[in-house]
Amino acid sequence: MSAPLRLVLFDVDGTLVDSQGSIVAAMTASFDALSLPVPEREAILSIVGLSLPNAMARLVPECTGADQRRLVEGYKQAYHAQRLEQGAASSPLYPGARDTIEALHAVPEILLGVATGKSQRGLDALVEAHGLERYFVTRQVADHHPSKPHPSMIETARGETGVSASNTVMVGDTRFDMDMARAAGVPSVGVTWGYHDRSALDGATCLIETFDQLQGTLDTIWT
Template sequence: MSLRLAVFDVDGTLIDSRSSIFRAAVEAAHASNIDPPTYDQVRAIVGVSLFDALAMMRPDLDNETIAAYTHEFQQAFLRFHADPDFSEDLYLDAEETLRALKAEGWLIGMATGNSRRGVTRTVAKHGWDDLFDVTFCADDGPSKPHPHMLQRNLDALGVATHEAVMIGDASHDMKMARSACVRAVGVSWGFHTVEELQLAGAHDIVHDFTELKALLNDFNPEVLPEAKRASY
């Protein structure tokens, strides 16, 4: 009997962190004495591990400055989470969809550009210990769009590439899935546009969790996705 694995990105896919990530990027820039980024600059790099993401956004800066910017970004998020009034909402029906998939026998994995500390905090906050079979993040190896993080999900659960679906809001997620020969499902409600997801190789694009659940209901692990690999 075939297995079914749904691997989820977090920021922009399950959690609406658009405002907080942009705010952290701006506050960290001010603390690092560099020009603050625009929202479009920030949204383009979300999903990539933090140091690599900031280096991608600001190729004009040296490694020492990027390291300082990374530190200030992390400190900003620590301040946010220390504030009892701070919240990042789950997208509508995210929780219900995860729990429905679990009840139907799906394996559920995570592939996120967050740190392990961030993953632990998120899982604890939302009570997801019983939902995710495995979680892999930026601390576990090469950053998206390298396929390493997704491959770790597959290997840990003994799942073949054609038995898995990668679900994310960023082109980095789609390229990672393509590189791993896994079906790439883009969601339109996060950081990247539908056009960007299409250009990155998304097999499917959904516009809400109801549509995502319907797509996964029809998922046939015996039908191999197109084997085209994307560069990373």
């Protein structure tokens, strides 16, 4: 009997790539453009993973909806400009990320996907910059779903691939990823090198410290 299909879904910012420099710089430019106080770095990183409207609402709940929308647009423009200027260097892959993606992709029954708060344009540009186009069979982005931790991204990825919940794993660095996995009824792997403190990952099925631990951790979850 053939092995069942498995699905590994990756968050992007803080999990596959270290984009904190670009995120903080774009957020700073956006707030500066409206002459608003720039939030602390820790506060900015705490909302990474949410869709931009939700992120701004959390960062500056005292601002009007119109100003929050201006901040979102300013952030998008600043981030896009950085990406055009710096290319892949604006969001470098974490050590071991590419090797792990390649190793998992080489296993016939394992499918790979992405579930991210990034826009479609942002994700496509990042995937192209790093030459990762052929690895991800499903790409779920903020444009088409409610913000994490709503389970829509995972449920849609499962629908596209036909993989059961028990054979799907969400890999991410934030509480939003762990809560999304729980809402979707799938196991989760929390990575400790990202933007949320280790204590925020208490809902994870397992934690890993480095990418080379992922394949063994998946084997443990699935057996």
